[in-house]
Amino acid sequence: MDLLCKICSWPACLLARLPGIGPIVKMCFTSIGQKILMALTGLALVGFLVTHLAGNLLLFKGEEQFNTYAENLHSLGGALVVAEVGLFGAFAVHMCLAISTTAMSRRARKSSYAEQQSKRDDVILGGGGASRFMLITGVLIGAFLVLHVADMKFNLRDKLGITQFEHGDEESGNLYLHVRQVLRDPVTRVVYLVALLGLGIHLSHGISSAAQTLGLHHRRWNVLIRGGGMLLAWAIALGFLSIWVLGFLK
Amino acid sequence: MSGDTLTLTLRIWRQNGPNEAGGFREYRLSGVSTHMSFLEMLDVLNEQLIESGEEPVAFDHDCREGICGMCSLMINGQAHGPDKATTTCQLHMRQFADGDTITIEPWRATAFPVVRDLVTDRSAFDRIISAGGYVSVNTGNAPDGNSIPVPGHQQEKAMDAAACIGCGACVAACKNASASLFVSAKVSQLAILPQGSQERTSRVLDMVNQMDEEGFGHCTNTYECEAACPVEVSVSNIARMNREYIRASIVAGE
Ligand code: HEM
Ligand code: FES
Numbered sequence: 091m092d093l094l095c096k097i098c099s100w101p102a103c104l105l106a107r108l109p110g111i112g113p114i115v116k117m118c119f120t121s122i123g124q125k126i127l128m129a130l131t132g133l134a135l136v137g138f139l140v141t142h143l144a145g146n147l148l149l150f151k152g153e154e155q156f157n158t159y160a161e162n163l164h165s166l167g168g169a170l171v172v173a174e175v176g177l178f179g180a181f182a183v184h185m186c187l188a189i190s191t192t193a194m195s196r197r198a199r200k201s202s203y204a205e206q207q208s209k210r211d212d213v214i215l216g217g218g219g220a221s222r223f224m225l226i227t228g229v230l231i232g233a234f235l236v237l238h239v240a241d242m243k244f245n246l247r248d249k250l251g252i253t254q255f256e257h258g259d260e261e262s263g264n265l266y267l268h269v270r271q272v273l274r275d276p277v278t279r280v281v282y283l284v285a286l287l288g289l290g291i292h293l294s295h296g297i298s299s300a301a302q303t304l305g306l307h308h309r310r311w312n313v314l315i316r317g318g319g320m321l322l323a324w325a326i327a328l329g330f331l332s333i334w335v336l337g338f339l340k
Numbered sequence: 341m342s343g344d345t346l347t348l349t350l351r352i353w354r355q356n357g358p359n360e361a362g363g364f365r366e367y368r369l370s371g372v373s374t375h376m377s378f379l380e381m382l383d384v385l386n387e388q389l390i391e392s393g394e395e396p397v398a399f400d401h402d403c404r405e406g407i408c409g410m411c412s413l414m415i416n417g418q419a420h421g422p423d424k425a426t427t428t429c430q431l432h433m434r435q436f437a438d439g440d441t442i443t444i445e446p447w448r449a450t451a452f453p454v455v456r457d458l459v460t461d462r463s464a465f466d467r468i469i470s471a472g473g474y475v476s477v478n479t480g481n482a483p484d485g486n487s488i489p490v491p492g493h494q495q496e497k498a499m500d501a502a503a504c505i506g507c508g509a510c511v512a513a514c515k516n517a518s519a520s521l522f523v524s525a526k527v528s529q530l531a532i533l534p535q536g537s538q539e540r541t542s543r544v545l546d547m548v549n550q551m552d553e554e555g556f557g558h559c560t561n562t563y564e565c566e567a568a569c570p571v572e573v574s575v576s577n578i579a580r581m582n583r584e585y586i587r588a589s590i591v592a593g594e
Contacts (some may be wrong), residue, residue, distance in 0.1 A: 113588075113589045113590070114453070114590060116589070117478055117479070117589040117590075120549065120552050120585075121518075121548070121551070121552050121557070122559075123585075124558065125558055125559060126582065126585075140442055194516075194556030194557055194558050195515075195517065195560075197450060197555060197557075198449060198450050198516060198518070198555055198556050199450060199517040200450055202448065203445055203448055204417075204443055204445060205414075205443045206417040207416060207417035207418050209418050209419070209422075209424065209513065209568045210563060210564060210566075211567075219562075221515075221561065230540075261363075285560055295561075298561075299560070299561040302561045302575070302578070302579055303559070304586075304587065305582045305583035306579065307575070307576045307578075309576070
């Protein structure tokens with residue numbers, strides 16, 4: 091693991107020597123720098139989720155509205171590809187740093203306590219509430235994403251003959267009907283439910299945590315930041331879950 | 341209350357040296373006065389152990405009045421025990437009930453290796469201070485108190501950060517064994533004041549670097565540190581350290 095880190099960091103070490111951006115590259119190797127990047131990529135992903143949710147809620151408007159939206163999106167052409175690559179990049183950076191910081195902390199305490207109790211009096215679950223589940227919920231989201239992109243974008247399960255979605259993929263077929271069909275699949279139902287609840291938990295800590303990491307902390311605003319973060323987190327999760335419910339209708 | 345004395349079962353971590361395997365030993369202790377401090381209770385235990393020919397339990401302490409930061413025990417899974425804003429030496433046995441079993445462990449962090457029993461080596465903190473937790477000026481004669489005006493609220497913030505006694509409870513309580521609260525207090529107490537702000541750029545970079553080098557974990561913003569801190573250093577200092585760090589890395593040049 092350590093050796094792998096060393097090999098991977100070699101090109102970055104060269105970059106760190108560059109005048110100008112050197113200090114910024116160096117920052118990415120420190121615990122704080124990594125958390126700052128996690129916070130930035132995390133918030134960028136939240137931004138994506140909000141727009142993605144807004145677009146997808148058009149599913150409730152009906153076939154025509156949704157398909158027009160999808161067509162318009164695809165007519166962006168090159169710009170859409172750039173956005174998709176950026177999105178993938180944000181996910182990749184966020185996940186790599188999650189593993190890197192988690193590894194850092196595992197090394198920081200090799201033998202654990204026989205007993206541990208929170209001294210905080212404002213957490214629902216002892217020992218830090220949702221923050222204890224960041225890695226596991228993150229992994230759930232990651233696993234969900236693989237299935238989600240495979241089904242929605244590439245219709246991979248169909249192409250591999252695992253499922254029979256008759257409406258084709260987004261290029262050739264009717265995307266609205268395709269989505270409705272994917273949502274009716276039992277595997278989809280289980281994976282999406284678990285992952286979306288995981289997403290709510292992940293973000294209920296993640297959003298306000300990102301604010302603190304980026305230095306946003308003020309006695310007057312903390313309640314608002316934490317409350318707002320929690321609210322946004324569950325608004326996103328429940329918003330997507332409403333689409334999950336669509337899979338059971340009609 | 342059922343009288344003034346307690347009978348307790350103590351589960352104490354015993355370890356002969358840094359590289360030896362350790363384990364829990366159980367001791368029965370009776371006649372513990374509820375007026376005793378936690379360390380006095382351990383003193384009583386140690387006297388009994390010495391009388392019976394067993395090695396006494398090694399634990400750190402110095403001032404025993406809550407200001408030096410030497411005492412450092414994980415008591416029933418809580419740094420410095422169940423009381424808020426209290427060091428182990430200031431914890432009283434009246435917080436426990438007759439017949440209780442109390443588990444006592446050393447701070448656990450790779451950067452704080454166990455020396456013996458409950459004693460850990462916390463010199464990692466000293467090395468972080470040496471990396472930047474100072475102001476390089478010739479002190480000379482004592483300057484006039486008001487020659488550098490500092491607004492009251494700035495003084496307050498600096499003093500609140502400077503209250504840190506370096507006990508390590510923040511590291512002990514953190515699930516990631518992160519030293520963020522300690523380092524941020526030391527960064528903040530100087531960055532806020534005019535005398536310290538001159539070196540704020542190199543200070544935060546060097547201290548964070550040393551913190552990572554010592555093998556502490558990262559901050560997940562769980563805020564267990566703040567809750568465990570005997571002098572209630574606020575996590576607002578961590579946000580300030582991060583702001584200092586961003587400023588130093590991105591905009592400041594020295
Ligand atoms: C839609 C996808 C995701 C979003 C919107 C998101 C968002 C966030 C945000 C805002 C944070 C807070 C950063 C901070 O504390 O400063 C965070 C933390 C974290 N994320 Fe994600 N994340 C996503 C996916 C993932 C995935 C796929 C993983 C996979 C391993 C992951 C792992 C983590 C971990 C471990 C943390 C906690 C880091 C820490 O607190 O120390 N996340 N996430
Ligand atoms: S012994 Fe000095 S603070 Fe407890």
